[in-house]
Amino acid sequence: MNELKYCKRCLYPSTKPDLWFKNGICGACHAFERRLTYDWENGPSVLRQIISENKINPKYDCIVPVSGGKDSTYQAWKLLKEGYNPLCVTAPTDQLTPLGRQNIENLKKIGCDYVEISVNQSVRQKINRYGFFNVGDIQWPEHLLIYTIPVHAAVLFKIPIIVWGECPQREYGAGKPEDASLKYFDRRVLEEYGSLNGLRVSDLLMIDGVDEKDLYFYEYPSSDLVEEIGVKGLYLDNYFPWNGIANVTIAQSVGFKTYDKPILGTIANYENLDNYVHGIHDYLKYLKFGFSRATDVACNLIRRNLLSRTDAIELVKQNDGVFPAYYMDKTLQEILSIYNISIDEFLAQCDEYTNYDLFVQDSCGELVLRPDGSPTLNGDFNSINF
Ligand SMILES: [Zn+2]
Numbered sequence: 337m338n339e340l341k342y343c344k345r346c347l348y349p350s351t352k353p354d355l356w357f358k359n360g361i362c363g364a365c366h367a368f369e370r371r372l373t374y375d376w377e378n379g380p381s382v383l384r385q386i387i388s389e390n391k392i393n394p395k396y397d398c399i400v401p402v403s404g405g406k407d408s409t410y411q412a413w414k415l416l417k418e419g420y421n422p423l424c425v426t427a428p429t430d431q432l433t434p435l436g437r438q439n440i441e442n443l444k445k446i447g448c449d450y451v452e453i454s455v456n457q458s459v460r461q462k463i464n465r466y467g468f469f470n471v472g473d474i475q476w477p478e479h480l481l482i483y484t485i486p487v488h489a490a491v492l493f494k495i496p497i498i499v500w501g502e503c504p505q506r507e508y509g510a511g512k513p514e515d516a517s518l519k520y521f522d523r524r525v526l527e528e529y530g531s532l533n534g535l536r537v538s539d540l541l542m543i544d545g546v547d548e549k550d551l552y553f554y555e556y557p558s559s560d561l562v563e564e565i566g567v568k569g570l571y572l573d574n575y576f577p578w579n580g581i582a583n584v585t586i587a588q589s590v591g592f593k594t595y596d597k598p599i600l601g602t603i604a605n606y607e608n609l610d611n612y613v614h615g616i617h618d619y620l621k622y623l624k625f626g627f628s629r630a631t632d633v634a635c636n637l638i639r640r641n642l643l644s645r646t647d648a649i650e651l652v653k654q655n656d657g658v659f660p661a662y663y664m665d666k667t668l669q670e671i672l673s674i675y676n677i678s679i680d681e682f683l684a685q686c687d688e689y690t691n692y693d694l695f696v697q698d699s700c701g702e703l704v705l706r707p708d709g710s711p712t713l714n715g716d717f718n719s720i721n722f
Contacts, residue, residue, distance in 0.1 A: 340626050340694060340715050346635035347648055347717060351625040351694065367506045368639045371577070379575035380418065387420065390496045390566055396423040398497040400448070401486040403429065404439035406594075406606050407501045407580060409587035411572055412448050415499060423495060424450045427485035427553075429611035430464055430478045431674060433664055435593060436610025442591040451493075453485045459550040464613075465675040466543050471533035472624065472689045474675070475617045477554070480532065483521075484556050487567060491557045496566040502578045503571040521569030523556050580636055601658045602629040603651045612671045615660030616682075619710070622657030623686055626694035626713055630655035649717040659709040 341350040343362035348355055356363040387397050397420040402408035404426070415422045424443050429436060444450050460477050467476025486498050500521055537554045540546050557567075572578065584606045588594070595605045601618045608614040608629065622628040630652050637643035643651075661668055672682055695711035696704040703711040 340713070342717060343635075345645070346638045347627070347631050347645065347652060348635055349625065349627050349631075351691075352627065353625070364507065364635065365639060371506070374577075376577055383418075383570070383575040386568070386570065387497050390568060392565070393493060393495045395421060396449075396493065396495045397421050398423070398499045399486055399490050399493070399495050400424050400499050401482065402426050402440070402443055402450075403482070403610055404436055404441075404443060404592075405608075405610060406584045406587040406592055409439065409443065409446070409590065409592045410583035411499060411501050412443055413446060413586060413590055414572065414576060416447050422448055422499070423489070423493065424448045425486045425489040426450070426452045427478070427481040428452060428454055429613075430460070430475055431612040431671065433610055433612055435595060435664070439592055439610065442593075446590045451489060453489065453553060455481065455553050456550055459546055461675055462543050462545055463540055465677060466540070467533075467535065468616075468675065468677065469685060471535050472620050472685075473533055473617065474613050474620070475611070476533070476535060478611070480537070480554055485553055487557055487562070487569070488553055490567045491561045491565050494565055496568055498567065498569045500569055500571050502573045502580065506571075506573065507578070507580075519571070519574060521571065523559075523562075579640070581640060581642065595664065600660060600663060601655060602633055603655050604633045607633070609664070612663050612666050615663035616668070616671065619657065619660045620686065620689055623690040623711070626691070627652075628656045652717070653713075657710045657713070661708075 342348065343357065343365055344360040345365040346362060348362045348364060350357065352362075358366060391397060398415065400408065400411050400415060400422040402412060402424045408424075412422060412424055426440060428440075440450075440452075455477070463477045464474055468474040473479065490496060490498050498521070503521075537551055540551060540554070541548065556562075584592075584594070595609050597605070599605055599608070601615055602608065608618075614629075618629045634643060634648040634652050638645055638648055663671060668682070669679060672679065690703070690711065692701075692703070694714055696714050698704055706712050
């Protein structure tokens with residue numbers, strides 16, 4: 337049995353994919369420290385110059401990929417406030433919730449034009465199912481389309497600049513240390529960090545009922561097209577300080593709505609409100625890596641001195657990896673039925689993806705379950721051994 341090792345400062349474990357550590361401190365904490373020394377003064381003028389040098393559409397300055405969440409609401413608001421005319425582009429989530437739809441509609445109210453590109457629902461559901469059974473990611477189509485559809489929109493509308501929000505390599509320490517100062521999002525970043533789990537778009541042709549013609553928006557646009565338009569994906573947090581917690585307050589001030597009840601498996605009611613399958617995704621993350629959404633939120637709060645590491649441990653113990661019997665107002669059965677997955681199939685597959693080394697086992701090697709039905713994490717959060 338392995339005991340999980342944690343960052344000395346936050347609660348990220350050594351099992352987090354692509355996370356690097358130096359002196360017992362994780363890449364996300366190192367990147368956060370480095371941000372405090374950024375020269376923010378020149379950020380706005382640098383962004384203005386890049387946008388004006390690359391503008392070819394006479395009306396729109398940039399594309400903003402949006403989900404309607406607190407961060408994308410902030411992105412749209414910030415760019416409008418800076419005097420830009422952004423075109424908001426959405427690749428809708430796998431099972432959009434009514435609250436997610438309401439927050440998308442709100443973006444139009446704050447003063448943006450808005451385009452939504454949706455893909456064939458029945459093909460998508462087949463890919464969801466395939467992703468769940470083959471690479472353990474039921475949100476695989478969403479994880480790809482949120483990145484490819486804004487690039488398609490950039491090409492279609494001839495708007496070269498795409499302004500993403502935070503750079504995940506900086507915000508979450510995902511990836512090589514040198515990528516913590518990443519400036520551009522491009523095909524290389526998608527392929528390296530896009531959570532594609534080794535599954536390629538061309539592999540989807542193996543799925544019964546999926547043809548090449550169904551996969552247009554799943555493919556990254558051709559290099560020729562991308563170069564012809566001069567598509568550049570920027571991160572807003574390279575030009576303005578980024579604070580995901582403050583973004584909630586700003587987004588709420590312009591109509592963004594949070595959920596009015598606790599959300600299972602996390603400690604915040606202001607994120608992941610737009611997709612019923614988040615709970616399943618987060619549970620699988622817990623089974624594979626021994627941490628999940630509550631840890632992600634807690635780590636952000638710890639870094640900003642909004643939560644002590646000691647209190648965070650208690651919150652994470654109570655909330656991380658809770659069995660997703662429901663998510664928001666839908667039961668697990670309702671959510672899975674869209675993909676023709678039974679509860680028994682779900683449980684068997686979860687077992688397949690569980691890293692037994694991370695969880696407490698009885699003398700027969702069976703997992704010791706918590707009252708909610710989820711496996712019990714092995715070890716103590718205070719065990720910092722490196
Ligand atoms: Zn850390």
